[in-house]
Amino acid sequence: MRRIGSFLHDTWRIAGPYWRSEERWRARLLLGVVIALNLSLVGMNVLLSYWNREFFNALQAKDAEAFWALLFWWRQTESGPMPGFVFVAALYILIAVYQLYLRQALQIRWRSWLTRRVLDGWLAERAYYRIALTDPGTDNPDQRIAEDLRFFVDNTLALGLGLMRSVVTLFSFVLVLWGLSGPATLLGIEIPGYMVWVALAYAVLGTALAHLVGRALIPLNFNQQRVEADFRYALVRLRDNAEGIALYGGEADERRGLLQRFHALIENWWQIMVATKRLTFFTAGYSQVAIVFPFVVGAPAYFAGRIPLGGLTQTADAFGQVQGSLSWIVDNYRDLTEWRATVRRITGFLDAIEAARGAAAAGAGVQALAEARPDMAMDGVTLALPDGRVLLEGAAARIGQGEAVLVAGPSGAGKSTLFRAIAGIWPFGSGRVHVPKDATVLFLPQRPYLPLGSLRRAVCYPRAATDFADAEVREALDLAGLGHLAPRLDEEDAWDHRLSGGEQQRVALARALLLKPQWLFLDEATASLDPEAEARFYALLQERLPGTTLVSIAHRPAVAQYHRRALRVREGRLVEAAS
Template sequence: MRRLGSFLRDAWRIAGPYWRSEERWRARLLLGVVVALNLSLVGMNVLLSYWNREFFNSLQEKDAEAFWQLLFLWRQTESGPMPGFVFVAALYILIAVYQLYLRQALQIRWRSWLTTQVLDRWLADRAYYRIALTDPGTDNPDQRIAEDLRFFVDNTLALGLGLMRSVVTLASFILVLWSLSGPATILGLTIPGYMVWVALAYSVLGTLLAHWVGRALIPLNFNQQRVEADFRYALIRFRENAEGIALYGGEAGEKRGLVDRFGAVIHNWWAIMVATKRLTAFTATYAQAAVVFPFVVASPRYFSGAIPLGGLTQTASAFAEVQGALSWFVDNYAALTEWRATVKRITGFADAIAAARGAAAEGAGVRAQAEPREDLVLEDIHLALPDGRVLLEGAAAEIGRGEAVLLTGPSGSGKSTLFRAIAGIWPFGRGRVRVPAGASVLFLPQRPYLPLGTLRRAVCYPRDTAAFPDAAVREALAAAGLGHLAARLDEEDAWDRRLSGGEQQRVALARALLVRPDWLFLDEATASLDPEAEARFYTLLRERLPGTTLVSIAHRPAVAQYHRRALRVLHGRLVPAAP
């Protein structure tokens, strides 16, 4: 019970905020209508049980007039005025259609709100980056956002409404069954409403057996979601790096890796199949037995003449409804295990986001602090890798506004990591970076990020495309040597795969010319360009952005001529060097 209580609290942690949000009144109204329609279906089933009794009684009595009236018109019966089946069926269908339609509307509104909230928290304080570095156990955030949230919303509504309908069905039909079943005498003991107690015993036994048979599905469903996501991620990574794999001729190795990951999917799936087979064997047996069981239990009263044929069918129907309501857990056990696995993955993801944002708020790692100043100051910077290996110790430097500074050093010495620390995103280390308040900053890595969408969006990133007039975008593109792509500015494509490495770096140059940052950090941003194009790149930056502070990481000696001074990372120290 303690574990159940903890699980339900976790589920409410995910669900509760939506019902207290700015959309709460619309959501509650929509849910109220869905609940009302759901309960109306229960009422329709009660009505149909009485209609069914009168209909079968008309057959037993060979009353043709009653037969046709109960089908197409209405008839006054012992149960009261009874509408024709065509009217009952038409109303039932209308209610069922709109109950499903409005439930789906609630599902997409809830999922939309929940996805937006999770995305906001995941992106805030660069939690996504910190999680990727510090919490490898939080795997496949794409799946947790795209798939797990959908599963949670869908299953929460389906299971919740189903449970509510079962409770109301139980309350409605248990009275019907009690009135129909009459007393039974067993070993001298008279038991009133005996079929109610039989249905209760049958359902409790089935529930206990279902949990015992199917409990292995809980960890298996959790693991299946993980291995499926791992396999999908490997395929996506293969697609994104298709050119490199082709150039290396690495198909055989990639296939081995993909087959291994898919092998984990198959292995876990076989385990699920075995567990599901056992559970299905039980639930199918349980369901088939439930078809005839109420007739067997009620047959003594029918054969004794205590109830007519219609009474027998209504008794069996009421028993089936009561037994079905009490067997909700049995019928939904597989869905419950999937729901529990989904809740566990979402809460784990939410906890990882909270921990990452908490670490950022506490200033874990190098702290970037905005101050009313003109220069950038590094104070006692210590940097390490996630495995604890120290890259930089006690680094200190000052970079004035408008300077051009070159940062050099051996590969792997920590130059790019120092840039990450200046950006305030590196969590492994300590120290302080004092940056000018209100200054615009742009980082251009060796492999520029090109977002999904149009080429215009890629050039304007991270600003909105509406921030720049069309002429400015085309001019920046032409200045960067990509004028031939101007006609394709509004064309959507996978530009990170369509453009060569050098062309992608030219897009980054056009981006810098458009954004005109106060501080520009280039991490081997010209490594894919030929020497002439590289010279043109830096010349453009100095001509077009004369007031921009320029800090570059580069290995080519020719880049030094575009910088006034240099710093070098050597043996874990940051020292002055000749440009």
């Protein structure tokens, strides 16, 4: 029971905020209509139960008039006025269609809201970056957002409405079955409504056995979602790095890696197949026996003439409805295991987001403090790697507004990590970085990020493409040496694959010229350019962005001439050096 309580608590933790959100009244109204239609289907099933009895009684009595009336019009019966089947079926279809349509409308609204909420939390305080560094156990966030949220919403509504319908069906048909089954004598004791108790015993036994047989599916379904996502991620990585793999000739190694991940997927799937086979043996047999069981129990009364054929079919239908309602867990056991696995993955992801944002709010790592000041200052900054190894210790420096500063040092000394600390995203270390409040800052890494979409969006990133006039964007491209791409500004393509490394860096440089940041940090942002192009770019920066503070990481000595100061990372220390 404790596990069930914990699971339901986790489920409400995910679902609850939506029903208390700004959409709560529309969502509740839509859910209320769906519930009403769902329960109307139960009422239609009760009506069909009585119609079925009258129809088969008419067949047994060879009453052609009653037969045709019950099909196409209506007839007065012992149960009251009975509409024809065409009217019952038309109403049933109408209710079923709109119940499904409105349920799907609720699903997409709920999923949209939940996706926005999780995305906001994942992106806030750069939680996505901190999680990637500090919590490798939170695998495949893309799958948890794109698929797990969909599974959660779909299964929560489907299973919740199904359970509600089963409960209402149970109470509705228990009354019908109680009246139809009559008493039975067992060991001298008269048992009223005996078929109700038989259905209850049958369902309770089936539920217990289904859980015993199928409980192994819970961890297996959880793991299957993980290995499926791992395999898909590896395929995406191959696609995104196709050129590098081709240049290395790494196809054989990639194949080994992909097949290794696929093997893990297959192994887990075989285990699911074995567990599902055992569960299906039980559930299929359970369902097949349930078809004939009520006829076997009711047959003595029918052959004794105490009930007509219609009464027997209604008794069998009512027994099936009661037994089916009581067997809801048996019938939905696999869906329940998948739902539980999905809830575990989503709550684990939410926990990781909260932990990452909590660490950011508590100032874990190097703190970047925005203050009303014109310069930037580092105070006792210590940088470490995730394994605890210290890269830089006690760094202190000041960079004034409008300066051009070169950060130098050997590869692996911590220069790029220092930039991450200045940006406020590095969680390992201590100290403070004081940065100007409300200053516009742009970081250009060695490998530029080009978002999905048009080339115009890539140039304007992270600002909106509509923030700039067409002439401004074209001029920036031309200055960066990409004027030939101007006619393709609004063409959508995989630009990070279409353009060479040097061209991608030129797009990033065009971005800097277009955005005109007050502080510009370049982490080997011109490393893929030839020395002449690199020199032209730095000269262009001095001309076009004269008031911009420029901080560069570079290894080429020629870059130093465009900077007035130099800071060198040497043996874990940050020291002033001649530029």
